Amino acid sequence: MHAYRSHTCAQLNKDHVGQNVRLAGWVHRVRDHGGVLFIDLRDHYGVTQVLADSDSPAFADIEKLRAEWVISLDGVVKARDASLVNPKLATGEIEVYIKSVRVLGAVEGDLPLPVFGETDYPEETRLTYRFLDLRREKLHGNMMLRSNVVRSIRNRMWDQGFNEFQTPIITASSPEGARDFLVPSRLHPGKFYALPQAPQQFKQLIMVAGFDRYFQIAPCFRDEDPRADRSPTDFYQLDIEMSFVEQEDIFAAVQPVIQGLFEEFRPDCKVPSDWPRIAYRDSMLWYGSDKPDLRNPIRMQVVSDHFKGSGFAVFAKLLENEGTEIRAIPAPTGGSRKFCDRMNAYAQKEGLPGMGYIFWREGENGAMEAAGPLAKNIGPERTEAIRQQLGLGLGDAAFFLGGKPEQFEGFAGRARNEIGRELNLAETDTFRFAWIVDFPMYEKTDDGKIDFSHNPFSMPQGGMEALNGDPLKVHAYQYDLACNGYELISGGIRNHKPEIMYRAFELAGYPNSEVDKRFGGMVKAFKYGAPPHGGCAMGIDRAVMLLADEMNIREVIMFPMNQRAEDLLMNAPSEPTNEQLRELRLRVVPKDA
Numbered sequence: 001m002h003a004y005r006s007h008t009c010a011q012l013n014k015d016h017v018g019q020n021v022r023l024a025g026w027v028h029r030v031r032d033h034g035g036v037l038f039i040d041l042r043d044h045y046g047v048t049q050v051l052a053d054s055d056s057p058a059f060a061d062i063e064k065l066r067a068e069w070v071i072s073l074d075g076v077v078k079a080r081d082a083s084l085v086n087p088k089l090a091t092g093e094i095e096v097y098i099k100s101v102r103v104l105g106a107v108e109g110d111l112p113l114p115v116f117g118e119t120d121y122p123e124e125t126r127l128t129y130r131f132l133d134l135r136r137e138k139l140h141g142n143m144m145l146r147s148n149v150v151r152s153i154r155n156r157m158w159d160q161g162f163n164e165f166q167t168p169i170i171t172a173s174s175p176e177g178a179r180d181f182l183v184p185s186r187l188h189p190g191k192f193y194a195l196p197q198a199p200q201q202f203k204q205l206i207m208v209a210g211f212d213r214y215f216q217i218a219p220c221f222r223d224e225d226p227r228a229d230r231s232p233t234d235f236y237q238l239d240i241e242m243s244f245v246e247q248e249d250i251f252a253a254v255q256p257v258i259q260g261l262f263e264e265f266r267p268d269c270k271v272p273s274d275w276p277r278i279a280y281r282d283s284m285l286w287y288g289s290d291k292p293d294l295r296n297p298i299r300m301q302v303v304s305d306h307f308k309g310s311g312f313a314v315f316a317k318l319l320e321n322e323g324t325e326i327r328a329i330p331a332p333t334g335g336s337r338k339f340c341d342r343m344n345a346y347a348q349k350e351g352l353p354g355m356g357y358i359f360w361r362e363g364e365n366g367a368m369e370a371a372g373p374l375a376k377n378i379g380p381e382r383t384e385a386i387r388q389q390l391g392l393g394l395g396d397a398a399f400f401l402g403g404k405p406e407q408f409e410g411f412a413g414r415a416r417n418e419i420g421r422e423l424n425l426a427e428t429d430t431f432r433f434a435w436i437v438d439f440p441m442y443e444k445t446d447d448g449k450i451d452f453s454h455n456p457f458s459m460p461q462g463g464m465e466a467l468n469g470d471p472l473k474v475h476a477y478q479y480d481l482a483c484n485g486y487e488l489i490s491g492g493i494r495n496h497k498p499e500i501m502y503r504a505f506e507l508a509g510y511p512n513s514e515v516d517k518r519f520g521g522m523v524k525a526f527k528y529g530a531p532p533h534g535g536c537a538m539g540i541d542r543a544v545m546l547l548a549d550e551m552n553i554r555e556v557i558m559f560p561m562n563q564r565a566e567d568l569l570m571n572a573p574s575e576p577t578n579e580q581l582r583e584l585r586l587r588v589v590p591k592d593a
Contacts, residue, residue, distance in 0.1 A: 005022050030066070124562065218237055231554075258538070501526070
């Protein structure tokens with residue numbers, strides 16, 4: 001018999017009754033039933049109930065066992081009474097009577113957090129003792145889900161004719177929208193490598209090198225502020241690139257992979273196959289976000305014309321300023337003063353003075369009437385025109401925001417989501433995907449300069465001709481895949497022509513010399529015959545978070561950082577030794593200096 005186990009804790013069933021077996025695992029729980037000790041023995045695969053009474057030669061040893069001790073035991077398989085069968089366990093028809101037990105690993109002192117029971121513990125404790133936290137059933141299940149998702153992705157990509165290649169981890173710094181992690185060079189004092197924010201340049205070089213379809217489960221490193229759906233240091237992405245393609249070719253290759261993945265791992269949910277294409281501008285107008293949650297049917301509309309010259313002076317005067325507009329958020333079934341007041345309070349909690357609203361109710365004579373402060377100020381004719389434009393009726397409401405769109409769109413999107421939640425309008429058990437397309441190539445920064453609004457390597461729509469006009473009107477062949485309010489994929493058709501690349505970076509303040517310095521390898525490659533190419537990348541962590549129905553990305557990462565980008569288990573970041581600093585010819589400047 002094997003030194004530690006003949007079977008796992010998920011293998012035994014009634015066909016094994018009468019057999020002598022050896023099991024190994026962790027003591028999940030000990031129960032004393034008056035002279036009979038029951039132990040739930042747990043390993044990676046499952047749980048088996050084992051027991052011993054006072055007649056067992058191992059009883060005295062078993063009495064000493066405590067939760068999370070690692071043991072190996074010998075025993076005989078017995079059938080449970082029909083009334084005691086546990087259908088929730090794969091081994092629920094049997095139990096193992098213990099003849100002998102060996103302690104393979106004892107626990108010193110008290111456990112800092114329990115494994116049995118899934119008790120909610122402070123994140124600091126959970127991350128400091130992550131090895132214990134990972135023993136818990138839910139988190140263990142999340143990690144196995146992640147492993148299986150990655151395996152499925154690989155199989156699906158290979159089936160689609162893609163080839164997997166690895167790209168460097170130590171490379172050069174590149175402006176891709178986030179801060180780099182720099183790595184000092186010992187052999188070249190004063191110079192630094194960077195950990196790649198993404199394999200962007202390398203995967204494009206792979207296309208120039210003549211490999212047609214590339215993918216990689218790629219580690220990426222970005223020095224970012226943490227969020228619930230984003231790791232602050234490193235993450236993994238499904239990285240894809242294809243040659244001789246247009247935007248629709250990318251969509252056609254990616255959809256079967258992602259849709260199949262979600263259908264495989266969430267068979268309890270609907271995954272509609274109609275993935276609409278929504279222009280960035282329309283997405284911001286209708287949903288207040290470039291990653292809309294389409295399970296919520298609410299679509300915002302511009303209603304400025306109904307307020308121009310109206311009796312509601314706040315909006316009427318606002319519309320006299322260039323670039324301003326009034327948008328309405330329809331609220332089907334929200335037609336009560338109580339609900340409208342609650343949403344007004346929500347707006348005030350978010351830092352706004354409030355939201356204007358109109359709701360439609362039954363009047364004294366039985367006819368539908370518009371109510372609320374706005375209705376009184378603009379009159380029945382305008383309120384009726386608004387109602388008809390929004391397609392609302394009795395028992396419905398609408399909320400209104402005004403100003404320059406970029407100043408209120410973010411809140412409008414959050415308010416739309418809140419209204420959908422409050423009124424239970426959103427679909428459940430559904431994954432709604434949409435491609436967001438036609439992103440602006442450039443944006444104006446706070447200091448009035450022009451900068452890339454997204455990936456700097458995307459091809460501008462219209463090519464060189466477009467770059468000779470107003471940069472803020474240029475659209476890129478850039479696209480995102482949104483799912484249930486999250487950005488799941490980002491990608492684009494690449495700029496593979498050196499003259500267009502130079503011009504694109506010039507508009508963002510990078511002279512040709514800077515482009516050659518930062519992207520010399522790629523620019524050089526493009527001068528030797530580059531094919532049209534494009535691709536995208538999907539965040540593995542975020543996809544697993546959606547599939548696991550988790551709200552925090554740290555619940556699907558094996559060893560995550562905390563919200564301050566610290567590894568509490570391994571004590572990172574840590575201070576370097578003086579010897580390390582001397583070797584690298586570096587010195588640390590005190591914070592107060």
